[in-house]
Amino acid sequence: MTSILEVNDLRVYFHTPRGMVKAVDNVTFDVHAGERFGLIGESGSGKSTIALAIMRLIRSPGRIESGEIRLEGENLLALSDEEMRQRRLAGVAMVTQGAMNSLNPVMRIRQQFADGLNSHGETVTVDEAREQLVDLLARVGLKPEAADVYPHQLSGGMKQRVCIALAMSLRPSLIIADEPTSALDVVVQRQVVQTLRQVQEELDAAVILIGHDMGLMAQFASRVGVMYAGKLVEEGPVRAIFRQPEHPYTRILMESLPSLDEKETLQVVKGAPPSAADRPAGCVFHPRCPFVMDRCIQEEPLFREVAPEQWAACHLHDEPAAAHSLSREVAE
Amino acid sequence: MNPYIRYIGERLILLLATIFISMTVVFFVPRMVPGEPMNAIFANMAAVGGSMNAQEMIVEYRVRFGLDRPVWVQYLSFWRELAQGNLGISISNFPSEVSGMLLSALPWTLGLLTVTTLISWIAGSVIGAVIGWRGRKAGVARLMVPVALVLYTTPYYILALILVFVFAFHWPIFPLSGAYSVGMRPGLNTAFIVDVVRHAVLPALSILLVSLGWWFLSMRSLIISLKGEDYILNAEAMGIKERRILWGYAFRNALLPQTTGLAISLGHIVGGALITEVIFAYPGIGYRIYNAIKSLDYPLIQGGVLLIIISVALANFLIDAAYPLIDPRIRFEGSGGS
Ligand SMILES: Nc1ncnc2c1ncn2[C@@H]1O[C@H](COP(=O)(O)OP(=O)(O)O)[C@@H](O)[C@H]1O
Ligand SMILES: [Mg+2]
Numbered sequence: 223m224t225s226i227l228e229v230n231d232l233r234v235y236f237h238t239p240r241g242m243v244k245a246v247d248n249v250t251f252d253v254h255a256g257e258r259f260g261l262i263g264e265s266g267s268g269k270s271t272i273a274l275a276i277m278r279l280i281r282s283p284g285r286i287e288s289g290e291i292r293l294e295g296e297n298l299l300a301l302s303d304e305e306m307r308q309r310r311l312a313g314v315a316m317v318t319q320g321a322m323n324s325l326n327p328v329m330r331i332r333q334q335f336a337d338g339l340n341s342h343g344e345t346v347t348v349d350e351a352r353e354q355l356v357d358l359l360a361r362v363g364l365k366p367e368a369a370d371v372y373p374h375q376l377s378g379g380m381k382q383r384v385c386i387a388l389a390m391s392l393r394p395s396l397i398i399a400d401e402p403t404s405a406l407d408v409v410v411q412r413q414v415v416q417t418l419r420q421v422q423e424e425l426d427a428a429v430i431l432i433g434h435d436m437g438l439m440a441q442f443a444s445r446v447g448v449m450y451a452g453k454l455v456e457e458g459p460v461r462a463i464f465r466q467p468e469h470p471y472t473r474i475l476m477e478s479l480p481s482l483d484e485k486e487t488l489q490v491v492k493g494a495p496p497s498a499a500d501r502p503a504g505c506v507f508h509p510r511c512p513f514v515m516d517r518c519i520q521e522e523p524l525f526r527e528v529a530p531e532q533w534a535a536c537h538l539h540d541e542p543a544a545a546h547s548l549s550r551e552v553a554e
Numbered sequence: 555m556n557p558y559i560r561y562i563g564e565r566l567i568l569l570l571a572t573i574f575i576s577m578t579v580v581f582f583v584p585r586m587v588p589g590e591p592m593n594a595i596f597a598n599m600a601a602v603g604g605s606m607n608a609q610e611m612i613v614e615y616r617v618r619f620g621l622d623r624p625v626w627v628q629y630l631s632f633w634r635e636l637a638q639g640n641l642g643i644s645i646s647n648f649p650s651e652v653s654g655m656l657l658s659a660l661p662w663t664l665g666l667l668t669v670t671t672l673i674s675w676i677a678g679s680v681i682g683a684v685i686g687w688r689g690r691k692a693g694v695a696r697l698m699v700p701v702a703l704v705l706y707t708t709p710y711y712i713l714a715l716i717l718v719f720v721f722a723f724h725w726p727i728f729p730l731s732g733a734y735s736v737g738m739r740p741g742l743n744t745a746f747i748v749d750v751v752r753h754a755v756l757p758a759l760s761i762l763l764v765s766l767g768w769w770f771l772s773m774r775s776l777i778i779s780l781k782g783e784d785y786i787l788n789a790e791a792m793g794i795k796e797r798r799i800l801w802g803y804a805f806r807n808a809l810l811p812q813t814t815g816l817a818i819s820l821g822h823i824v825g826g827a828l829i830t831e832v833i834f835a836y837p838g839i840g841y842r843i844y845n846a847i848k849s850l851d852y853p854l855i856q857g858g859v860l861l862i863i864i865s866v867a868l869a870n871f872l873i874d875a876a877y878p879l880i881d882p883r884i885r886f887e888g889s890g891g892s
Contacts, residue, residue, distance in 0.1 A: 277791055310793030318791055323784040326803050328882060334789075337802065341794045372882040388792065 225292075226395050226428045227253040227276070227314075232289035234268075234275050244501060245271040245284065247452045250525065253396065253428050258419070260439040260460065261432045262475070263449030269432045270319055272449075273398045277316050278306045294395060312342055315389035319400040319432075321382045325373035331355070331384055332369040338391050358387040361424060362417050379410035383417060390421060397422070398430045403438065411435075415442050436475050440464060448472050451506040454525065458532030468534035470511050505537065513538055565874070569867050573860070577636075580859045581629055584852055591645045591850040592616060619645060619853075632856070641860075642853035646846065652857040655842060660861070662733050663838030666754060667827050670761040671816075678769025679812055683805045685770075686777030698770065705767030710826040714760035714833045721756060728756050731835035757834040761827050765819075772815055776808040783807070809880050817873040821866050828862075 229251050236243040246268045253259045261269050274280050276291055278298060291298045293313055298306060310316075318324050326334055335355045339346055346354070356366040362383040373381060382402050389397050399418055403411035415431070415438055422429045431442050439446055440460055447457040448471065456469040467473040502509055508518040517537050525535040592612040616622045620631060635642060641652040685692045685699070705713070722730045734740065734749045780786060781804065789799045828840025835841060839858055846854035878884045 279787065279790055307793045307795070310791055312793065316791040318784060318788045320784045324788040326785045326789065326807070328806050328880070329802065334792075337789070337794045337798055338792045341792070341798065374883050385788070391792075 224255050225252040226255040226257075226294060227430075228290070228292040229272070229276070230290040230292075232272065232275060232291065233287040234271050234280055234284060235287050237283045237285065241500075244452050246275065247501075248525075249289075249449075249452075249454045251447050251454060251457055253430060255395065255428055256422075256426050257428045257445065258422055258443045259428065259430045260443030260446035261430055261449060262434060262436065262439050262446055264434060266451075267449040268452040269449055270400050271452075273316060273400050273430070273432060276314060276398060277310060308342065311338055311389070311394060312392040313394055314396045314398065315392070315394040317382075317385045317389050317397065317399040317402050319404070321385045321402060322378055322405050324385050325381060327373055330370055330372055335369070335388060335391060338388060342392060344392075354391070355387070358390050359384070361390070361421060362387045363413075379406050379414060382406065382410075382414050386414075386417060386421060390425060393425060394427055396428045396430070397425075398432070400432045401434070402431070403433065403435075411438060412441070418442065436478070448475065451501055453506050453535065455507065455536070456532075456534040458529070458534075462529065462532050466529070466532075468528045468532055468539070469507075469536045470513055470538070471507050472534075505535070515541070565871065569871075572867065573863055576863055577856065577860060578629075580856055581632060581852075582625070584847065584850055584855050585625060587850065589850045591619075591621075591852060593849075615645075615648075619643075636860075641857040644846075644851055644854045646849040646851040646854065652853045655854065656839065656857055656861055659837055659839050659842045662836060663827065663831065663840065666758060666761070666831075666836065666838060667824065669754075670758050670827070671765065671823060674762045674766040675769050675812075675816060678766040679773040679805075679809075682770040682773030683777050683800065683808065686774035687781070687800045687804060689778070699774070702767035702770045705763050706771060708764060710760055710764055711829050711833055713764055714757070714830050717756045717760050718833065729753050733837050753836075757830050757836050760830050760833075761823070764826065765823060768819070769812070769815075773808060773812055776811055777804050780804045780808055806880075810877075813873060813877065813880060817870050820869050820873075824862060824866055 229249060232246055232249045233244070234246040236245055249268075249272060251259075261272065263269050271280070271284070275286055276293075276298070278286075278301075280286055286299060289299070293309065298309065301309065325331070332352050332355055335358075336346075336348070336351045339351055339354075352369055355369045359366065359368050364380060364383050364387070368376065368380065368384060373384075376384065386397075386399070386402070389399075402418065403414050406414060418429060418431065419442055421427075431439065433439055443460050445458065446460050446463060447454050448463075448469065449455070450471050456463065456467065456472045458468070463472060464476065467476055502519075503522075504520050505511070505518040505523050508514045511518065515537060521537070523535040523537045525533055528534045528536075528539045590612070592615050596611060613622075620628055623631075632642075641656070644650045644652050644655055647655060681698065685695050688695075690696075718730065721727050729735070729752060733753050734746065735753075738746060738749055740746060786799060786803055789803050794803075828838075828843065830836070831838045831840035832844045839861060843855060843858040843862075845851075846858060
């Protein structure tokens, strides 16, 4: 399977007056062509920062410190600003977080769509542009009239769909959707994810869905990556991860899912939520890990393949006696 | 009730209340100032060689202007006359009608104000937008920020005095005062127009620089705060050209609060312009009011202030009416969305 996106050893730091925030630290992952990839993690774990780094839209005081981001083999970090601008929308499109306000309030939807086309050297007449837009809107389940209104005339779910439609305008090979459902009610959330899935199939584009809801993610993604405090702690096929999470944090995320039977669940150790600002030494998760060992406090675990196609960064895998404590069967 | 009619009704009541309160103040305060308005007439008469007894004449004129009656009777009669559109007759410039005197002064003030406000608002907004958008990349242009701060905090009259000293006195490039040269016949010919423009440069500059500084700073900070908006990030993620994002997205949205700012500070601008007129002896409304106050010409003070209040209120109303053109969210209010 060919990779459409390769992220290697990406580090993005924010140089704030109160110190350096390692928002994304040594993150490595691939997304295959036409794949649905999920990026999951608590708020503040660095998901949006990864997305914005791929778009090269990290703003001061943030900076991409090192690493490589390859889109269809081309290193995006080596492009000029103008070349990168050309890649946006055409090569990689993003549905930004907070879609409630993602559309210019003083502009009709069709005008914004036309701006996207015009900025990429497309020469279409107003009528042609509207026709194209109406077609895209139909794909996300919106009526043609949506092309002619202002954003405030649309509901939250409709705005989100418009953003997805706009992201499709130039048929990019990768679409990143950053928490497209966060402000929506549950029913609309499912609809939007369904729409995204449909779009992905029709366009045959790869999609990275960012979110914090494991259930929604399982419905959508074929592979997921789990972020914790700027680190990718686990990555693998969604089925395998559901069957057998290889990192304690992933397991806790799984168990936060509502289940029908009231089984005993693993509890996170109480304490400060992860903060990229003052990250602990050793494993980032050790202050909250129920299986913490001496080694975890001193030594950072390597991110490595611990089961076929399943990668994790956890010392438990070196301790045959302890490793099975991760297993859900044993916990039950 | 239709919310729009209700809105207009509220504004109208507010306008009438403003006029009532300020006219009452303007009626009573000058009458509490010690001094004899008739002295001005007396001086005029003496200048043309009048022979009447001064004391007799003052009494006669006091009766003529109704100043012999109790103040509250004068007050009621003032409103009665005003209701009939009668602003009365000037004391210091007897027997000219106040309305005529104000009408002849109005074009000068209006010209000065419209031109300077338009130029400073447009130029300040555009420069502020560019420099705010470019941030650190703006380079030396960022020096505009401290310069604008200094300009904005300088009172109109200080700047006006500096301009007079430098460009009219030290280097007499521009005339010291007036709206056109003495002896010049007003008319639509090149010589006269050039003369008018030359006279207007310094007063205009003093108003322009101060308000330009303000519009610049205001637009710059608006753009800086708008840069963090989701729709700007989204536009960038769509690969839309930077120039288009600046003008179509950031600037376009900043225009709303910037226009509100114009409405709010209109009174301030007009007030400043009136003082500038005094410094340059520019024959507009401000200069008229100033002279009226000096000679306690009650009817002229009242008429002048009324005119100012009504014009500021009217300008405010026009700006309010322009809002819906800029903001579709207002335009569609009450139409029930799509
Ligand atoms: N502009 C910024 N200045 C300083 N720190 C930032 C900034 N933006 C993000 N961060 C830090 O980066 C970390 C990751 O943020 P983000 O990528 O937005 O997380 P997520 O999308 O997973 O919620 C957070 O801890 C946050 O404190
Ligand atoms: Mg985020």
